[in-house]
Amino acid sequence: MESFTLAALSLTTACAAALVAYLLYLCFVYPLRNPIRQLPGPPSKWFLELRHMYMTMDPRRSPHTAAEFVEKYGRNVYIRGPVPWDQRLFTLDPVTMNHVLQHTAIYEKPWPSRRLISGLIGAGMLSAEGQMHKRQRRVATPAFSLNEMRALIPLVFSKGTELQKKWMEIMRDAGVKPGQGHVFNVCSWASRATFDVMGSAGFDYEFNAIQKEDNELLRAYVDMFETAVSKQKAGLRSVLVMYLPIIDKIFPNETTRFVSKCQTVIERVAGTLIQEKKRKMADAAVKGQVYQGKDLLSLMLKSNSAVDLPPDQRLSDQDLLNNINTFMFAGTDTTSLALTWTLYVLALYPHVQDRLRAELLSVAPIAPIDTLTPEEVQSLYAEIAALPFLENVIRETLRLIPPVHSSIREATRDDVVPVSAPLKRTTPNGRVVEQVHQIVVPKGTFIHVPIEGFNLDKGLWGETAWKFDPDRWDNLPETIKELPGLYQHTLTFSAGPRACIGMRMSVIELKSFLFTLVTNFKFAPDPTQKIGKANVILTRPYVAGKQNEGSALPLIVTPYVREDAS
Ligand code: HEM
Known part of the structure; x- marks a missing residue:
């Protein structure tokens, strides 16, 4: 009996130690290995970072955030999810966005959002991935x-x-x-x-x-x-x-x-x-x-x-x-x-x-x-x-x-993503070290797809992008005619x-x-x-x-x- 209790105790200790080691790895080692961090982006806290989510997801703030990002950092920006291992690429680059949305075998909906949706409505087409999704979409x-x-x-x-x-x-x-x-x-x-x-x-x-x-x-x-x-x-x-x-x-x-x-x-x-x-x-x-x-x-x-x-x-x-x-x-x-x-x-x-x-x-x-x-x-x-x-x-x-304000994808394997124009890679203290023509996206990285940000992008739609002007559709700027999107060059329907x-x-x-x-x-x-x-x-x-x-x-x-x- 005593040896059983001891064995159970040491198993619990081993499990707890493994969990702590894994958490330390997630918090200290894993984030540092992600090259996405070298992209320019807003300053972030080390542990719990909720501000980036608020800046990019709250529609009272998000159009300003997107505009500021483009001006300060360019169209591909490093942002943080709430926890240190949640590293995100925020992209307003049509070429990058198109690559991510077209390559569904690499970029899937991340498990936290899939879990949220399937916990509510079951694993239907919105949250299924891979063969299961293909099957459902084919039948529907x-x-x-x-x-x-x-x-x-x-x-x-x-x-x-x-x-x-x-x-x-x-x-x-x-x-x-x-x-x-x-x-x-x-x-x-x-x-x-x-x-x-x-x-x-x-x-x-x-x-x-x-x-x-x-x-x-x-x-x-x-x-x-x-x-x-x-x-x-x-x-x-x-x-x-x-x-x-x-x-x-x-x-x-x-x-x-x-x-x-x-x-x-x-x-x-x-x-x-x-x-x-x-x-x-x-x-x-x-x-x-x-x-x-x-x-x-x-x-x-x-x-x-x-x-x-x-x-x-x-x-x-x-x-x-x-x-x-x-x-x-x-x-x-x-x-x-x-x-x-x-x-x-x-x-x-x-x-x-x-x-x-x-x-x-x-x-x-x-x-x-x-x-x-x-x-x-x-x-x-x-x-x-x-x-x-x-x-x-x-x-x-x-x-x-x-x-639908925005969506998220997760890279299920390492990938190299194209960009529309060279971007700057910086050191952690913000020093520009080189120009890059593509982005290395390691497995596990989240890609933030700002549907609203893309639809309101002044660089693409012109200075009046935030105004309600139905007549704009009779005379669209050349910059947006080539954009990806299912419905009239917008990302509204992804x-x-x-x-x-x-x-x-x-x-x-x-x-x-x-x-x-x-x-x-x-x-x-x-x-x-x-x-x-x-x-x-x-x-x-x-x-x-x-x-x-x-x-x-x-x-x-x-x-x-x-x-x-x-
Ligand atoms: C104005 C109305 C609508 C908007 C703006 C809209 C927008 C969207 C967007 C943005 C996505 C992609 C979501 C993502 O990638 O995270 C999506 C997916 C989807 N929508 Fe809609 N939607 C609309 C109406 C509808 C209607 C009427 C139906 C059907 C009955 C529908 C069924 C679906 C389904 C099943 C998916 C998942 C498709 C897949 O993953 O293969 N939507 N919708």
């Missing part, structure tokens, strides 16, 4: 084709009309007189509308969120995203959990327990939906028919059972559930925030709003949208989609306030093989919702409220001083009566 891609996305148009219009009617009903109930406005938290309403679209389009499920917010599955998703993401508190515990996720398992806090409760509901309800859908497909097959479901889940099930898909490439039910969760997470708040911010800038720039309304009304049918046939709605959308000023307004808002799969869907939603809302309402800022921005995974609006109440954007909404209305 047909569901996002141009044709399938077009099929969503009548659904999106019907949700837009429902929202319009709901707002009118609320104003009637509140006794709002003709010509007067009413304050709506457009952020919350946009979110309800995009949840409804994603419920129907994603898995043929009616959340009915525009009408009420009490659906069990809706509450589970909304509460989970809000609690785990937008009400997340920064602090020592969050930093520790990021590097030592086991803390959350051993000492779950209120948030962890709440998220796990939401996940149980999602698994039960959404899991049943998957089984029901599979049953419907099997019933149709027995009758020699093909199930005609057009929602993303049905299309994924169809593509997952295609005869030419090798069995080892098929997704399990759990993978399907993870991807449904991923679409809910990646496809609702991103789009609703894009819509929210667009309505906000339209409220701030009434002349742009009037011009946009005039353009939209030029194609608006006299008959109410809900009396049109699906074919008539499709041809109306084709006209809306071709409107140049609407296109410019959307491009400009998505450039100026990209819902670029390369991990770029957003839902871009087409969100553009359809934005154009359709804007059409319905701007032709039926006028939007103005609420002078009693000051709006601020915060980056909590997504760039969200908050009422100043009330960030802990969750995202909000109150605007004064006044019904717009068309001159030709009888």
